[in-house]
Structures are given as C-alpha cells and as structure tokens.
Amino acid sequence: MDNYDVVVIGAGISGLLSALALSKEGKSVLILEKENYIGGVCRSYDINGYRIDTGPHAITRLSNGPLKKLMDRYFDVIPQFVPFGKYYVRIDNEIKPFAWNINAWLSFDLLPKTDRILIMKCLFNAFYLLTIGKDLSTVPLSDLLSSKISIKGKRFINWLCYFMVGTSIENTSVLRFIDNKTNKENSIRYIGKIYDLFISEGALDQGYPRGGLQSIINSILTSFPKNVDIKTNEKVLKIDCNEKVEGVITEENYYECDTVIYSGSASKLPYLVDDLPEEYVKNLVTIKNVNSLTIWLGLTKKLFKNYGSQMWIDSDPFAWLVPTSNYDPNLAPPGNQLASFAFILPDKFNESKMKKKAFNAIVEIQPEIERHIDMTHYQYLIPEKASWSINSGFGDVKTPITNLYCVGTDTIKRSAGVSRAAYSVLRCLELVMSNEKSR
Numbered sequence: 526m527d528n529y530d531v532v533v534i535g536a537g538i539s540g541l542l543s544a545l546a547l548s549k550e551g552k553s554v555l556i557l558e559k560e561n562y563i564g565g566v567c568r569s570y571d572i573n574g575y576r577i578d579t580g581p582h583a584i585t586r587l588s589n590g591p592l593k594k595l596m597d598r599y600f601d602v603i604p605q606f607v608p609f610g611k612y613y614v615r616i617d618n619e620i621k622p623f624a625w626n627i628n629a630w631l632s633f634d635l636l637p638k639t640d641r642i643l644i645m646k647c648l649f650n651a652f653y654l655l656t657i658g659k660d661l662s663t664v665p666l667s668d669l670l671s672s673k674i675s676i677k678g679k680r681f682i683n684w685l686c687y688f689m690v691g692t693s694i695e696n697t698s699v700l701r702f703i704d705n706k707t708n709k710e711n712s713i714r715y716i717g718k719i720y721d722l723f724i725s726e727g728a729l730d731q732g733y734p735r736g737g738l739q740s741i742i743n744s745i746l747t748s749f750p751k752n753v754d755i756k757t758n759e760k761v762l763k764i765d766c767n768e769k770v771e772g773v774i775t776e777e778n779y780y781e782c783d784t785v786i787y788s789g790s791a792s793k794l795p796y797l798v799d800d801l802p803e804e805y806v807k808n809l810v811t812i813k814n815v816n817s818l819t820i821w822l823g824l825t826k827k828l829f830k831n832y833g834s835q836m837w838i839d840s841d842p843f844a845w846l847v848p849t850s851n852y853d854p855n856l857a858p859p860g861n862q863l864a865s866f867a868f869i870l871p872d873k874f875n876e877s878k879m880k881k882k883a884f885n886a887i888v889e890i891q892p893e894i895e896r897h898i899d900m901t902h903y904q905y906l907i908p909e910k911a912s913w914s915i916n917s918g919f920g921d922v923k924t925p926i927t928n929l930y931c932v933g934t935d936t937i938k939r940s941a942g943v944s945r946a947a948y949s950v951l952r953c954l955e956l957v958m959s960n961e962k963s964r
C-alpha cells in the first residue's frame with residue numbers, strides 16, 4: 526500500500542497546478558488520471574500536420590491574475606504568451622473591433638444608436654443598484670435591459686452571455702458582468718469595472734501560449750519536483766473517509782493519504798464519497814455544466830487576416846472564430862491557416878445534427894471557406910464544469926469532509942476558464958496551508 530501526503534484526482538490544469546504548488550510546498554503528491562493522457566481540456570494534439578488545442582483559448586488576466594501568481598511562485602519554466610489581439614465583432618458582414626470604453630461605444634455603429642443607449646442605461650442602472658446594496662446575484666440581465674432593444678442588440682448581449690457564462694440573457698445574473706478585478710479591502714466596490722468602462726484600452730492582459738495550450742501543461746510537468754508521481758489510466762472509484770480523508774480506492778490499488786484534492790466534476794462527488802450531508806448533495810446535483818462544440822478547419826489560404834478573434838453575432842448558433850495560427854504560424858503547415866470555431870450548445874443536443882448546423886453556419890457567413898478546407902476536426906468538450914447561471918447549483922473548494930477539497934471551474938465564482946481554475950487552486954492552497962498551521 527502506497528502512502529502520500531496528498532492525492533490529486535485528475536490531471537487537468539486544476540489538478541496539475543494543485544499538485545505543483547503543494548509539492549513545491551514540500552508535500553509528497555500522487556496524481557491519478559483516468560484517461561491515458563494528461564491535460565484534460567487544456568492540451569494540444571496533432572491532426573494531419575495541424576497542432577490543435579482542446580477548443581480555442583484566450584488566457585486572461587496574465588498581468589496580475591491567478592495564473593500569473595502561480596507561475597511566479599511555482600513554475601521553473603514559464604510558457605511564452607503572445608498578445609491575443611483585438612476582439613472583432615461581426616454583424617451584417619461588417620467587422621469592427623469590440624468597443625471597450627464609452628468613447629468607442631458611442632461610435633460603435635454596428636448596433637443602432639438606441640440600442641447603445643439602452644445597453645449603457647442598463648449598465649449604469651446595475652452600478653446604481655449595487656451602490657444602494659441590492660443583491661444582483663439573482664437578478665437576470667434581461668430584467669435590467671429594456672424590451673425596446675432591437676433583435677440585433679439582444680443577439681449581441683446574448684452572444685456575450687453564452688460565451689462568458691454559458692447560458693442565455695434570461696439566465697445570466699447581472700453580477701457576472703460586474704465581476705471586478707479589484708479585490709483590495711476598503712477599495713470602492715466595482716471601481717475596477719467602472720474604470721474599465723471609461724478608459725480601458727481592451728483586453729491587453731490576454732495571451733495565447735506560443736506552441737499551443739500544451740506549452741502550459743509542459744511547463745507545469747517540467748517544473749514538478751521529484752516528490753510528484755503521476756499515474757494515467759487509473760480511475761478513482763472511491764474516496765475513503767470517515768469524518769476525515771483516509772485514502773483513495775482505484776480498481777487496482779489503495780493509496781493512503783492525509784489530503785485529497787478532487788478536480789473532476791463536483792456533481793459526481795456523491796458517487797465517490799459515501800454519506801455526504803443531504804443538503805450538500807442537493808446543491809451539487811443541480812450544477813449544470815456548459816457544453817461546447819469546436820470545429821477546427823485547416824485552410825489552404827490565409828482567409829482571416831486580422832490579428833485577433835471574431836465574435837459572430839449573426840450566425841446560428843453563435844460562433845467565436847479564433848484563427849489560431851495567426852498567433853503561431855508553426856501550428857499549421859507552411860502557407861496554411863488553422864482556424865477554430867467554438868459554439869456553446871444547449872443542455873441536450875443531437876451530435877450529428879449539431880455538427881451539420883454549426884458547419885453550415887460557418888459556410889453561410891463565409892461561403893468561400895469551403896473551397897479552401899484541407900482538414901476538418903470536431904470536438905465536443907465541457908469548457909466549464911458549472912455554468913454561472915441563475916437557479917443552478919455551484920460547488921465550493923471546501924467540502925464537509927476534513928482534508929477533502931475540490932478544485933476546478935465549478936468551485937469558485939470568479940472569472941472563467943483557466944483563470945477560474947487557477948483561482949480555485951489558490952483558494953485550495955490557502956485552505957490546506959491554514960489547516961496545516963492550525964494542527
């Protein structure tokens with residue numbers, strides 16, 4: 526029987542970051558991964574000469590966010606990030622950069638002037654309600670937005686809701702849009718967002734890892750000290766605990782440990798741990814994950830010349846186009862372009878119908894693309910294990926079992942994707958270390 530300080534369940538980015546941090550803090554760590562690969566939904570692989578990621582990725586908050594903190598503290602090798610560039614909005618076949626501040630918004634004529642005023646009104650109304658202490662976490666964005674907005678304007682806001690939250694405007698809480706970056710005590714609440722609104726230049730602290738998403742995973746793996754073991758193809762079936770963690774059980778082995786960090790879906794935790802409190806389980810089973818389809822196209826011609834991504838508001842379903850090889854030409858064969866199109870899907874869908882619908886949506890918006898396709902690859906993946914939507918559950922890093930923690934995008938309501946995963950790891954570290962001190 527093997528014995529470790531910590532067993533980490535899952536080798537996605539949340540599990541790997543947790544393992545790296547705790548091993549560098551002196552713990553012996555075992556990572557158990559059920560698949561035969563490492564990286565979960567944050568990795569790259571090769572198809573017909575193209576280097577493909579698990580979905581298009583903009584890595585956010587790189588100047589002082591949670592991933593930066595973890596990289597500074599624990600990485601021996603830092604991945605290289607290139608700027609993510611502008612977000613272009615495409616409506617009625619016209620393309621313009623996303624309007625990040627009021628000045629740009631006033632001249633953002635892809636939307637009618639009345640829509641721009643109504644959206645502005647909605648935002649200021651939200652800030653006002655916050656200053657008088659209203660809880661906006663359960664108020665849908667649709668409640669604050671005037672019904673006079675045009676179909677185009679509503680589609681624009683809906684696009685943002687689907688890609689930022691994973692759900693529609695009716696299910697998105699107003700608070701998600703005011704998720705502020707300023708976290709200092711005594712700072713005026715939401716000042717960061719108001720500042721952004723007036724003078725932000727855009728998403729300047731976002732990047733793409735040169736060499737693909739795999740570069741982040743490779744940096745973590747290279748930075749592991751000797752006290753980390755990884756086993757793939759080993760699914761954890763049970764977490765053995767009474768009031769506190771004793772070990773984990775897989776098909777082949779029992780591993781004794783003091784602490785378990787679980788990075789799979791929190792909604793599946795009740796299958797791994799017996800006798801969790803009823804109230805706790807009730808919340809976990811109402812978590813809704815976000816579903817996505819990505820279509821990767823290898824193109825014989827560089828059709829998308831702008832440096833940055835495109836928000837396709839007109840397409841059905843909504844699409845986010847990221848010409849990935851514009852960030853690193855080595856991701857495609859010489860002279861070719863690699864482009865990814867991400868779609869957020871409903872809770873239930875028919876895979877083959879959805880594939881067809883999404884592909885047709887691309888061709889409808891950009892017909893000439895069909896003549897230049899050299900490679901097509903489809904991915905159904907879960908970008909967020911919990912949608913930050915109204916009326917659905919959300920997990921927590923802390924669990925009712927002593928020394929059992931959860932990390933991942935369903936455990937902390939901050940930011941999204943990799944940044945959210947990294948926030949959860951920082952929170953987990955804080956809890957593990959303070960628990961240690963109090964012993």
Ligand SMILES: Cc1cc2nc3c(=O)[nH]c(=O)nc-3n(C[C@H](O)[C@H](O)[C@H](O)COP(=O)(O)OP(=O)(O)OC[C@H]3O[C@@H](n4cnc5c(N)ncnc54)[C@H](O)[C@@H]3O)c2cc1C
Binds near residue numbers: 583867
């Ligand atoms: C299409 C798409 C677009 C995205 N765009 C962005 C973006 O632009 N910016 C951004 O920051 N993020 C983005 N993301 C999200 C980001 O990739 C994820 O949030 C992040 O990678 C999640 O990491 P994780 O480790 O929490 O989860 P996962 O990667 O899901 O890892 C969990 C791991 O646990 C393993 N596991 C589960 N149960 C067990 C068990 N019982 N035993 C053993 N192993 C187990 C799983 O096999 C898996 O490997 C996107 C994702 C997708 C799919």
